[in-house]
Amino acid sequence: MTRTLKDLAPGEKARIKSITGNGSIRRRILEMGLVPGMQLVMERYAPLGDPVEVSSPGLFLSLRKEEAETIILEQNGEEEQ
């Protein structure tokens, strides 16, 4: 089963494998520096559960779950290679 950013619990970290989706959303995600290989930490969910906040050094980014779902993560085993 593919794991996406949406499946990450607060405090968990994972590496980006690929970014699906298309158009402006994908473009914006890429421009923010979320490219394959980058490690992300799930910071928190918003008080009402959506959107979520993720971070990597120097970046705090909020995105909706529907957008987080387009970011495919590496499986746990793949992370430390």
Added chain:
Amino acid sequence: MTDKKIVIALAGNPNSGKTTIFNNLTGARQHVGNYPGVTVEKKEGWLKHEGFHITVIDLPGTYGLSAYSPDELVARKVIIDEKPDLLVNIVDASNLERNLYLTTQLKELEVPMVLVLNMADIAERNGIIINYKLLSQLLGMPVVRAVGTKNEGTADILNAVISSFTGEDKPLPRLVRYRPEVEKEIENLQKLFYSSDSTIPIEAAASGGIVVKRYPLRWSIIKLLENDSELMEKTRAHSQSQVLLEQLEQSKQRIINKSGNDLEIVLVEDRYAFIRGVCREACQSRSIDRISITEKIDNVLLNRVLGIPLFLGMMWLLFQLTFTLGAPLMEWIETGVAILGGWANNQMAEGLLRSLLVDGIIGGVGGVIVFLPNIILLFLGIAFLESTGYMARAAFVMDEVMHKAGLHGKSFVPMLIGFGCTVPALMASRTLENPRDRLVTMLVTPLMSCGARLPVYTLLIGAFFAPQAAGNILFSLYLIGIILAIIMARVFRTWLLPGETEPFVMELPIYRLPTLKSVLITMWERAWLYLKKAGTVILALSIVMWALFTFPIVDKNGNEFESATEQLESSYAGRMGKVIEPVLRPLGFDWKTGVALVAGLGAKEIVVSTLGTLYSIEDDEALAAEEEPVVKSFAQRAREQSGYTPLVAYVLMLFTLIYVPCLAVIAVMKRETNGWKWPLFTMGYTMALAWVVCFVVYQGGMLLGIGV
């Protein structure tokens, strides 16, 4: 001696402190307008430095230069069409990697650049050491250190601009080199164009005919590889593009085959790889405490339990600031206008001219500036929240609610301002990037009960309801406005403007303490826009309304009217009230209410004074000030002459809440949407909605015997 002229454009990410630098550079010598055809703010300013007259264009804050958002399209259009002599790229030094992404994009437009590392103090505090000289060599442009909030480095920026312009400082040009397979294809595609020229003509249909614009060649090819919608369209429209398009497809396919990824990812990856390389060499970062101050603050402000209460508390404070502090100032202005009106009244002989000046012009201008304290204070608060970085958090906290209504987290800001005044609220909707989201936000914002409607509520509540019930009645009106806005947003989003909502990929900036100066300038800019845009229209409309209510000045037989009430009844506005009476009857209103509602088209607070005149309340001011005996006699007369019951009074408040925002709003909406379609639609839908809601409430109330 005439100054030599330089035109520079400031580019940078949102939150890079670009506005602060712009303010430092130009001070108050600014001009704010709109780019033609889009609702993107255009800011220009100028200054003189060492014998140079420097024009500064403040480009919209963007992350890239793709064709997806109007802001990014505008930014690149300005750079290509207006050909500034220099680009000044403001970057957040504490977040260099992300900010340099735009730099790589700007660089490809082949305009000389100066890089400004803003917020250098924060970067240094975070333990980031930057080698400016090396960075300048690696990027091929002068690099300047600045702290915008402390006005540090302003002169350095100007010096760098001038020495770049005069050619004293000419670093070697350096561009992002993409991976070999990409570079090879760029080269292949370049061969299709006349090789001697580094720009390509792409034909574009512009107003009035076909124009030829020149884009940098390498940049165009890269954009075509990225499938940039604007450039693809223009290329397809070109009569001889067949070969190019075929070749382009083949090139893309070859790159995809080789890299295993699509072009968008490949190019972004390569840019970031270049940036990382640069940063690794030129920046040293001592281990930063990961839980920075921002994270600590966010742990509280965005807490799952505390997040919403704190947000609401913040909004409560904002409103206390706006209305509690604003009230005495408003009174002063009211008094001042009254004194001026009284003075003019005494100075001039009775007649039409005096009436025009006192009632039309002074009254009209007074109606505009009386809101100024509220607007200034509200904007002060909002400018502060924006520049500290809290606004983005507010959108984060509220997005789920707004998204359910078919809106965006950011829609909440204009809707909030709408409680103060709808005019600036519509202007605040510009922070929304997606045109559909922006339009829906603008359409429903008038339902947020603005400050001008408050006098109508307080008078009617004071006249018809027990003091204990006043708070609840008032609250119910605000609540109904909000609920209707949510319902209408949902309706518009589903049927009128269906489509994807704007992505909510938004950076939560590091918290920072803004300078007083930058907050004040931001505040003043918006207040001035209100005065200018709304002021002129309101003045013109006040005169029209004055005419409607003043003429004819004599009755059929040429005699003067005996009383103000009689005159009003016979005026054009009075006749309009009578004409619409049958439509208003099912809501419990008579023609007098109709006249008041017609008057309310100009500005809602006029409903009160018109009702006062209609019920022969001589002392307008005492009524507006809600002096008890006057209010009681108003209630008495309204009950006797128009059959007002508490139910009718409530329905009238509801109608005032919902129907047509004032004409100034219509005028601003026309400006913001570039046409009459949406303002007319807003007039139509709010009137229909007001009628339906009031009909249901009135008939329901009658049926159930509530408030009769």
